[in-house]
Amino acid sequence: MTVTRQPTRQARGDATRRQILDAAERIFADIGYAAARLDHVAEMVGIRRPSILYYFPGKQPLYDEVEADIFSSMHSFVLAQTEGVADPMARLLALLDAWLDFLVGRPTAARIIQRLIADSAAYGDNPVRFSETALQDIEDVVAAGVASGQFQPVSAMVLLNTVAGGALHYVCNAHQLGPARSYDPAAPEQLAAFRAMIHRLAKAAVSFEA
Amino acid sequence: MTVTRQPTRQARGDATRRQILDAAERIFADIGYAAARLDHVAEMVGIRRPSILYYFPGKQPLYDEVEADIFSSMHSFVLAQTEGVADPMARLLALLDAWLDFLVGRPTAARIIQRLIADSAAYGDNPVRFSETALQDIEDVVAAGVASGQFQPVSAMVLLNTVAGGALHYVCNAHQLGPARSYDPAAPEQLAAFRAMIHRLAKAAVSFEA
Numbered sequence: 001m002t003v004t005r006q007p008t009r010q011a012r013g014d015a016t017r018r019q020i021l022d023a024a025e026r027i028f029a030d031i032g033y034a035a036a037r038l039d040h041v042a043e044m045v046g047i048r049r050p051s052i053l054y055y056f057p058g059k060q061p062l063y064d065e066v067e068a069d070i071f072s073s074m075h076s077f078v079l080a081q082t083e084g085v086a087d088p089m090a091r092l093l094a095l096l097d098a099w100l101d102f103l104v105g106r107p108t109a110a111r112i113i114q115r116l117i118a119d120s121a122a123y124g125d126n127p128v129r130f131s132e133t134a135l136q137d138i139e140d141v142v143a144a145g146v147a148s149g150q151f152q153p154v155s156a157m158v159l160l161n162t163v164a165g166g167a168l169h170y171v172c173n174a175h176q177l178g179p180a181r182s183y184d185p186a187a188p189e190q191l192a193a194f195r196a197m198i199h200r201l202a203k204a205a206v207s208f209e210a
Numbered sequence: 211m212t213v214t215r216q217p218t219r220q221a222r223g224d225a226t227r228r229q230i231l232d233a234a235e236r237i238f239a240d241i242g243y244a245a246a247r248l249d250h251v252a253e254m255v256g257i258r259r260p261s262i263l264y265y266f267p268g269k270q271p272l273y274d275e276v277e278a279d280i281f282s283s284m285h286s287f288v289l290a291q292t293e294g295v296a297d298p299m300a301r302l303l304a305l306l307d308a309w310l311d312f313l314v315g316r317p318t319a320a321r322i323i324q325r326l327i328a329d330s331a332a333y334g335d336n337p338v339r340f341s342e343t344a345l346q347d348i349e350d351v352v353a354a355g356v357a358s359g360q361f362q363p364v365s366a367m368v369l370l371n372t373v374a375g376g377a378l379h380y381v382c383n384a385h386q387l388g389p390a391r392s393y394d395p396a397a398p399e400q401l402a403a404f405r406a407m408i409h410r411l412a413k414a415a416v417s418f419e420a
Contacts, residue, residue: 030330034245114328117382118321120240128388135387157391158407161379166372168379172327173371177345178338181367197368197415204414205407 017055019045025066029108032115033063067116067130070109075133077102088145092206095141096198099134100167104186110171117168138164142206151206163201170194227265229255235276239318242325243273277326277340280319285343287312298355302416305351306408309344310377314396320381327378348374352416361416373411380404 007015023044027036038059042049056062081098085091103110116131128135138156145151174185183190217225233254237246248269252259266272291308295301313320326341338345348366355361384395393400 032242032244032325032329034242111328111330114324115242117379117386118324118328119242120321120382120385126388127386128391132388135391154407155403157383157387157393158404161383161404162372162376162407162411165379166375169327169371169375172330173367175330176327176337177367177370178336178342181338181345183367193365194368194371197364197372200414201372201411204410 013055016045016047016051020047020052020055020062021066021069024062025070025108025112028063028066029111029115033059033119036063038062064130067112070106070112071130071133073106074099074102074109075137078134078137082141088141088148088150089203089206092141092145092202093199095137096164096167096202097195099164100170100191100195100198103167103171104191107171107174107185110168114168114172135160145206152208154206159202159205163198163205166194166198166201223265226255226257226261230257230262230265230272231276231279234272235280235318235322238273238276239321239325243269243329246273248272274340277322280316280322281340281343283316284309284312284319285347288344288347292351298351298358298360299413299416302351302355302412303409305347306374306377306412307405309374310380310401310405310408313377313381314401317381317384317395320378324378324382345370355416362418364416369412369415373408373415376404376408376411 020041023041024036027040027044036059038049038052041062042052045052052062056065078095078098081101082091082094085094103113113131116127135156138160142151142154142156142159146153171185175182185191185194230251233251234246237250237254246269248259248262251272252262255262262272266275288305288308291311292301292304295304313323323341326337345366348370352361352364352366352369356363381395385392395401395404
C-alpha cells in the first residue's frame with residue numbers, strides 16, 4: 001500500500017500566504033507603498049485579487065505584515081549572531097555584520113527600510129512600530145560599550161546614521177549609480193571590502209583617540 | 211513724480227514658477243513621486259491645476275526640474291565651499307561639510323535623494339541623469355587624495371555609502387525614530403557633534419593605518 005503525501009489544505013493555504021508576502025515585499029521594495037497595487041501582487045503570484053483579500057484585508061495590513069516580518073527576522077538574526085559575544089567591541093561588530101549580511105541577503109528589506117526613512121508622513125504617529133527592536137539592539141550594544149569604559153560616550157543615533165546605515169546605501173545603491181558604477185553587493189570580494197570598511201569606521205567611531 | 215515699482219508680468223510669472231517648484235519639492239519629498247498629485251501642488255501654492263500646466267507640461271517634467279535643481283544647487287554649493295582648497299584631506303572634509311550643510315538647510319532635498327536611492331525602477335535607464343555631478347565631485351576628491359599618496363586606495367563608492375551617505379540619514383531620520391529619539395538636525399550642538407563624527411570617520415576611511 002502506497003501512502004501518497006498530498007499537501008493538506010492548511011499547508012497549501014500557508015504556502016499561498018507566504019507567496020503573497022514575498023511578492024508584496026518585492027513590489028513594495030521596488031515601487032513603494034503608494035504606487036503598489038494588490039493587482040500587481042496577484043499577478044506576480046498568479047492568483048486573482050480576491051484571493052489576496054482572503055488572506056489580507058487590504059494593502060495596509062499586507063504592508064504591515066511585510067514590514068513586521070522584515071524587522072522580526074532581522075532581530076532574530078541579530079540575536080543568533082551576537083549570542084554569547086560578551087566583549088562590547090566584538091558585539092558591536094557582530095551586530096553590524098548581522099545587519100549587513102541580512103540586508104545583502106534580502107535587498108528588498110533594505111529598500112523598504114530606506115523608504116521608511118524617507119517617508120515623513122506615511123507611518124502615522126509611530127514610525128518605529130516595527131523597527132523598535134532594531135533601534136533597541138544598537139542602543140543596547142552602544143550603551144554597554146560606553147558603560148564598560150571601552151567606548152567613548154558616543155550616541156547610538158550617530159552610529160546608526162553613519163556606520164550602521166551604510167549597509168542600506170551599500171545594498172540600495174548597487175544599481176543606482178549608473179551602469180559604469182554598478183556592482184554586485186553580494187560578490188564576496190566586494191562584500192569583504194565593504195565589511196572591512198564598516199569595521200574600521202565602527203572602531204574609529206567608538207575609540208577614545210580622535 | 212513718483213515711480214511706482216510694479217512687478218512686471220514676467221517677474222510675476224517667474225515668482226509663480228518658483229512657488230510651484232518649492233511646493234512640488236516639499237510634496238515629492240514628503241510623500242514621493244507616485245503618491246504626489248498636481249492637485250496637491252496647486253492647493254499648496256493657492257492656484258488651480260491648469261495654471262501649473264501652463265508652466266510645466268505634467269508631473270514628470272515638474273519632478274525632473276525639482277531633481278535637476280537640487281543637484282545643480284548642491285554642485286554649485288560644493289564648488290563654492292571647496293574653491294581654492296588644495297590639500298586632499300581638507301578638500302574631502304570641505305566637500306562632506308558642504309553636503310551636510312546643504313542637506314540640513316534643505317531637508318526636502320535629503321528626502322528626495324533618499325527616495326532616489328530606494329526607487330529601483332522609477333528612473334529608467336539613467337538613474338544618475340541629474341546626480342552625476344555629485345558622484346563626480348566625490349570621485350574627483352578621492353582620486354586626487356589617492357594619487358597624491360595621502361589616501362589609502364579607497365573606493366569612492368565605499369565613502370559615498372558610509373561617510374557621505376550619513377548626512378542623508380542624519381537629516382531624514384530626525385523625526386523617524388519615534389518621539390523619544392527625535393532631534394533637530396539643524397540645532398548647532400547636534401550638528402557640530404555629527405559633523406565631528408563625519409570628519410573622524412572620513413579620516414579613518416582614507417588613513418593608511420587600519
